[in-house]
Amino acid sequence: MSLEHFKNRNIGTQHYTTIDVGQAPVGAMQTFTQVAKRTVKGELFVGLWVTLREMINALFKGDMATVKYPFEKLPISPRYRAIHDMLRLLESGSYRCIGCGLCEKICISNCISMDTRYDENQRKEVSEYTINFGRCIFCGYCAEVCPELAIVHGPRYENASEQRAGFSLFEDMLTPIDKLNLQQEYDGFGAISPNADDNIKKTPLAY
Amino acid sequence: MEITLVETLPQAIHEVTAVGVIIKAVIILAVISAIAGFGTYVERKVLAFMQRRLGPMHVGPYGLLQIAADGIKLFTKEDIIPQNANKFIFMVAPIITAATAFIALSAVPVFPDFTIPEFVPLLGGVFVPSIASDINVGVLFVLGMMAAGLYGPLLAGMSQANKWGIIGSARTAIQFLSYEVVTGLSILAPIMLVGSLSFVDFNNAQSGGITSWLIWQQPVAFVLFLIAGFAETNRTPFDLLEHEAEVVSGYATEYSGMRWGMFFIGEYANMITVAIIASIVFLGGYDADCTLGWLFIILKIAFFFFLMLWVRASWPHVRPDQLMWLCWKVLMPIAVVNIVITAIVMMV
Numbered sequence: 001m002s003l004e005h006f007k008n009r010n011i012g013t014q015h016y017t018t019i020d021v022g023q024a025p026v027g028a029m030q031t032f033t034q035v036a037k038r039t040v041k042g043e044l045f046v047g048l049w050v051t052l053r054e055m056i057n058a059l060f061k062g063d064m065a066t067v068k069y070p071f072e073k074l075p076i077s078p079r080y081r082a083i084h085d086m087l088r089l090l091e092s093g094s095y096r097c098i099g100c101g102l103c104e105k106i107c108i109s110n111c112i113s114m115d116t117r118y119d120e121n122q123r124k125e126v127s128e129y130t131i132n133f134g135r136c137i138f139c140g141y142c143a144e145v146c147p148e149l150a151i152v153h154g155p156r157y158e159n160a161s162e163q164r165a166g167f168s169l170f171e172d173m174l175t176p177i178d179k180l181n182l183q184q185e186y187d188g189f190g191a192i193s194p195n196a197d198d199n200i201k202k203t204p205l206a207y
Numbered sequence: 208m209e210i211t212l213v214e215t216l217p218q219a220i221h222e223v224t225a226v227g228v229i230i231k232a233v234i235i236l237a238v239i240s241a242i243a244g245f246g247t248y249v250e251r252k253v254l255a256f257m258q259r260r261l262g263p264m265h266v267g268p269y270g271l272l273q274i275a276a277d278g279i280k281l282f283t284k285e286d287i288i289p290q291n292a293n294k295f296i297f298m299v300a301p302i303i304t305a306a307t308a309f310i311a312l313s314a315v316p317v318f319p320d321f322t323i324p325e326f327v328p329l330l331g332g333v334f335v336p337s338i339a340s341d342i343n344v345g346v347l348f349v350l351g352m353m354a355a356g357l358y359g360p361l362l363a364g365m366s367q368a369n370k371w372g373i374i375g376s377a378r379t380a381i382q383f384l385s386y387e388v389v390t391g392l393s394i395l396a397p398i399m400l401v402g403s404l405s406f407v408d409f410n411n412a413q414s415g416g417i418t419s420w421l422i423w424q425q426p427v428a429f430v431l432f433l434i435a436g437f438a439e440t441n442r443t444p445f446d447l448l449e450h451e452a453e454v455v456s457g458y459a460t461e462y463s464g465m466r467w468g469m470f471f472i473g474e475y476a477n478m479i480t481v482a483i484i485a486s487i488v489f490l491g492g493y494d495a496d497c498t499l500g501w502l503f504i505i506l507k508i509a510f511f512f513f514l515m516l517w518v519r520a521s522w523p524h525v526r527p528d529q530l531m532w533l534c535w536k537v538l539m540p541i542a543v544v545n546i547v548i549t550a551i552v553m554m555v
Contacts, residue, residue, distance in 0.1 A: 059256055
């Protein structure tokens with residue numbers, strides 16, 4: 001459809017079709033006929049069938065909508081920005097973070113603070129790294145700017161706490177060395193949810 | 208036409224004693240109260256399944272102990288009476304609903320006759336009748352008692368000094384004026400066929416298997432009675448006297464705790480009563496000759512109970528004026544025509 005097509009507001013020149021809704025009854029006899037027809041019509045059973053069908057689908061075909069939340073969780077989108085994770089290199093197990101400080105600089109709520117030093121090989125390493133989750137607005141700039149994919153947003157989204165300030169240390173967010181094989185790689189911007197296929201539905205018009 | 212199906216049937220040989228009636232009354236009270244409580248669980252479950260939800264799941268296996276949790280909550284809640292309410296009527300109204308619901312059940316056969324076995328101490332050999340009091344106007348009594356039950360909502364709504372309560376009781380009056388005539392007229396045609404007002408006679412008249420059920424002779428009366436029964440028990444689509452979306456909670460707005468619970472015990476007992484009446488009058492009742500008769504009547508009652516939940520999940524409810532229009536302009540003429548046709552067929 002071109003733009004002109006949308007701009008044409010002259011009703012009657014387009015392909016509109018009127019739905020035949022019948023005529024309003026005129027006079028007592030037609031009203032009576034309408035009532036009599038509607039009385040014996042089985043339209044109410046259509047409604048009964050719809051609910052029974054939903055019940056059968058829910059009970060026997062696994063079409064139940066309930067997710068028992070604390071016990072089972074829906075997979076979240078890889079684009080969701082939850083608590084940060086610090087990743088390791090898969091081959092050596094050492095930190096990916098090179099201490100460049102970009103995340104600290106780009107952080108618009110000033111919640112990342114880091115300190116670096118040279119190690120014995122004259123390579124930079126992180127000595128102090130904290131994120132104040134009381135300040136963090138989860139904008140995702142730190143993960144976006146990181147040249148090494150060292151800081152990413154992980155899947156932990158349940159961050160209710162008893163106090164506003166919540167500091168996270170580098171070691172808290174770092175993948176444990178014994179769980180290196182379970183490390184989740186960031187799927188990249190624009191990645192779709194793992195259950196995206198299940199969530200695809202027909203548009204309402206297709207019904 | 209004085210042909211009645213009753214005279215040809217053998218009379219009960221057992222003697223009904225006072226002890227048997229008292230046992231029966233206790234059984235009815237205990238079983239129906241328990242079923243009414245269980246009915247709330249079933250209703251929540253069925254409604255949930257029809258909306259693709261799970262319903263209560265966490266108290267006990269599959270949420271079965273939810274009834275106990277609800278019961279504890281209702282019993283231990285503070286009994287609040289509003290300041291400007293008419294206290295006496297406010298306190299009495301829920302009792303009217305619950306009591307009339309159970310009084311109505313006293314004339315309804317709930318389970319078949321049985322004799323307590325001899326080995327039971329004290330009560331051995333006592334004959335327990337199927338019906339607490341087999342009065343010869345059983346149908347009239349039950350319908351009258353259920354109609355009297357509407358005094359509960361009516362008085363409750365008016366006594367509580369709350370505008371939603373007033374609207375609720377006004378709607379109660381409208382509902383009462385609407386369905387009662389349909390109930391009476393729709394059940395009149397089966398009464399004409401059987402020639403008796405006793406439920407036991409209804410049951411015995413249909414003891415010849417499925418083909419002898421009155422639903423085949425009176426399908427119109429069956430549908431009309433069901434519709435009127437829904438109105439009688441305040442179920443959707445006629446739940447206009449407590450519809451949350453319009454009148455907060457109608458007559459039950461100011462009620463809480465056990466007084467509120469008694470309204471609902473009464474409502475569920477009424478649902479069971481209507482299900483029993485429909486099963487006995489139209490679907491053959493319990494088959495006294497068959498050993499599985501008690502099972503069949505329970506299945507029939509369960510079907511009607513399920514139907515009420517099913518309809519609640521499916522259909523929107525009607526406006527008060529639509530209910531009056533439906534009852535007086537559609538259902539009552541059909542009921543009258545049905546009676547006239549039945550009478551003509553019986554004469555010819």
